[in-house]
Structures are given as C-alpha cells and as structure tokens.
Amino acid sequence: MTTIPRSLAEALIAHAREELPNEACGLVHELPGGGLEPHRVTNVARSPYRYEMDGLEQMRLEEAREARGERLFAIYHSHVATEGRPSPTDVRMAFFPPGAVDSEPMYPEALYVLVSLAQEPPPVRAFRIRRGGEVAEEPVEVAEGR
Amino acid sequence: MAVKVYVASVIQKAVGDQKQLEAEGSTIAELIDDLESRYPGFRAHVSDESGALHRFINVYLNDEDVRYLKGAETALSEGDSVSFLPALAGGR
Numbered sequence: 204m205t206t207i208p209r210s211l212a213e214a215l216i217a218h219a220r221e222e223l224p225n226e227a228c229g230l231v232h233e234l235p236g237g238g239l240e241p242h243r244v245t246n247v248a249r250s251p252y253r254y255e256m257d258g259l260e261q262m263r264l265e266e267a268r269e270a271r272g273e274r275l276f277a278i279y280h281s282h283v284a285t286e287g288r289p290s291p292t293d294v295r296m297a298f299f300p301p302g303a304v305d306s307e308p309m310y311p312e313a314l315y316v317l318v319s320l321a322q323e324p325p326p327v328r329a330f331r332i333r334r335g336g337e338v339a340e341e342p343v344e345v346a347e348g349r
Numbered sequence: 350m351a352v353k354v355y356v357a358s359v360i361q362k363a364v365g366d367q368k369q370l371e372a373e374g375s376t377i378a379e380l381i382d383d384l385e386s387r388y389p390g391f392r393a394h395v396s397d398e399s400g401a402l403h404r405f406i407n408v409y410l411n412d413e414d415v416r417y418l419k420g421a422e423t424a425l426s427e428g429d430s431v432s433f434l435p436a437l438a439g440g441r
Contacts, residue, residue, distance in 0.1 A: 228437070244437075253440030258407030258414065262434050265357060269368075278437060285441060293439035299359060299394070301405055309359040309435060 205314065205329055206344045207239060212327045214241045219281035219318040219325065222246065226281050228254040230264055231316070233276035241279075253292075254280045277329065279316035287319030287328045289338050297332040304336035314341060350375050352425050354384070357434040360394045372431075377408060378421040380431060395433055405436040 211231070218227045218241070229243045242264055245257040268275060282290075295302040299309050314329040329341045354372050356364055364370060365388065372387075374380030385392040395406045401421065402408060408415045409432040415423045425431070 226440075248438070248440070250440070253438070255436055255438035258434050258436060259409065259412060261437055262355075262357065262407075262409070262432060265434075280439060282441070290439065290441050292441065296405070296437075296439045299405070299435040300397075300403060309437075 204342045204344055206346050207327070209345050209347055211239050211241060212343075212345045215279055215281075215316065215318050215327055216325050218243055219283075219320055222281065223283060223320070224251045225249050226251060226254040226283060227318070228256055228278075228280040230261075230275060231277040231279060232264070232268055232273040235272045239276055240273075246280075251283050275310055275313045277314040277316045278310060279318065281318040281320060283320050285319065285321055287317035287321070287326050288340070289315055289317065289330055289332060294332055294336050294338060298336075305334065307334055308332050350425050350427055350429075352380060352427070352429040352431055354380070355430065355432040357432070359435055360433060363391045363394045364388045375425055376421065377402075377410070377415055377423045377425065377431065380425060381421070394435075405438060407434045407436055408432070409434070 226246055228246050232240045244260045246254045247257050248255040297308040298304055315332055316329050318325050318327050329343045331339045331341055351371050351373055354370050361368055372380050373383045381392055395403055397403045410423055411430050
C-alpha cells in the first residue's frame with residue numbers, strides 16, 4: 204500500500220486534463236523529509252497515444268535529485284481514453300534497450316503511476332514493473348491534506 | 350580530443366558505476382568507440398543492432414540534442430560535454 208496526499212493526486216489529474224488531447228508525463232520526487240513533489244515534463248511525442256519525456260528536462264531533474272538528496276518516487280503519465288494500467292508498450296519501455304525484459308528495469312525502485320481520463324473522477328493507480336516484464340499493482344490510498 | 354562524458358544513472362553500471370568520466374574522440378561515434386574499448390559492452394547501451402545511435406537514447410552535446418546536429422557524426426571539440434540518457438517513454 205502506498206499513501207499519497209490528495210494534493211499530489213489532484214496535481215497529477217490537473218496536469219493530465221491540461222495536456223488533453225495528448226498524454227501528460229512527469230516525475231515525482233521524494234524529498235529527504237519524506238514529502239512528495241511532482242515535476243511536469245514536456246511530452247515531446249505530443250500524442251494522445253504516446254509519451255516521450257523531454258530528455259534535457261529529465262536530465263536536469265536527475266541532477267536536481269542527486270544535488271538535493273531526493274529519490275525518484277514515481278514516473279507518471281496519463282491515458283486519455285483507456286484504462287489506467289501500463290500498456291504492453293509502457294512495460295517494454297521500462298527496460299533499456301526497450302523490451303529487454305530479462306534485465307532489471309531502468310528504475311526498479313520507482314512506481315509507475317497512471318492517471319486515466321477514461322473515468323470520472325480519474326483514478327490514480329500505481330504499479331511496479333519487475334524483471335521479466337511482470338506488472339504488479341500497488342494499492343494507492345489518497346490521504347486528506349497536503 | 351578529450352571531452353567530458355556524463356552518463357545517466359541507469360547506464361552508469363556500463364562504465365564502472367561512474368557518473369562522469371573523460372573520453373577521447375573527434376566525433377560522437379569515435380567517443381563511443383573509445384568508451385567501448387575501455388568498457389566493453391558500453392555500445393550496446395547506446396546503439397541499436399546496426400550500430401546507429403539507438404532511437405530511445407538521448408545524446409546531448411553541451412545540452413544540444415545531437416539528432417538536430419549530425420547525430421553520431423557530430424564533431425567534438427576539446428572540453429565539450431556529452432551526455433547519454435535513455436528516454437522515458439511509453440504509449441498505448
């Protein structure tokens with residue numbers, strides 16, 4: 204079970220809506236004190252069916268995490284009209300080279316968070332993608348407050 | 350031509366767990382050759398089976414995407430900085 208504050212769930216949903224008709228994407232950092240901070244990243248694919256994070260923004264965020272002692276808590280994106288669970292492409296792309304599912308995923312510690320706009324209110328769901336391409340849902344509890 | 354190389358966390362294991370290192374080359378392709386000679390297996394982290402830069406690897410020369418320069422043939426100068434970063438991507 205993962206607990207996230209309502210303010211974070213709302214921030215991810217707001218980002219997903221603002222990016223329509225395209226998929227939204229970003230990262231959530233865990234601060235040394237345990238707080239969670241969302242960072243929007245430009246979807247350079249600009250597509251309702253795909254996302255690809257802007258690499259320079261992604262690199263700057265990695266540098267910021269290292270400089271501030273933060274951890275990559277989650278990699279999030281939206282599905283605009285389909286269920287909020289990782290698609291076969293999402294699973295393939297969790298590995299590098301893409302589809303190398305027999306190796307460790309690129310970010311084994313990070314949750315893959317999906318916001319689906321196919322339902323109202325949009326569910327925010329979290330998954331772990333493991334070696335072998337196995338997907339395990341991690342129940343998300345949304346806590347009141349910030 | 351000595352250039353600074355920055356490697357994103359997910360491929361640091363391919364270069365002996367270093368984040369930053371120096372390498373030699375007058376182009377990105379030569380730089381990859383130099384890294385491969387010192388860290389066998391590095392090429393597989395950045396190139397596809399044909400040897401071209403992988404579609405989902407981002408390579409930056411001083412913060413410019415080499416896709417918009419000359420790709421693997423982009424020329425390097427002394428003191429340049431080159432970054433390698435696998436893309437985060439997905440889709441339906």
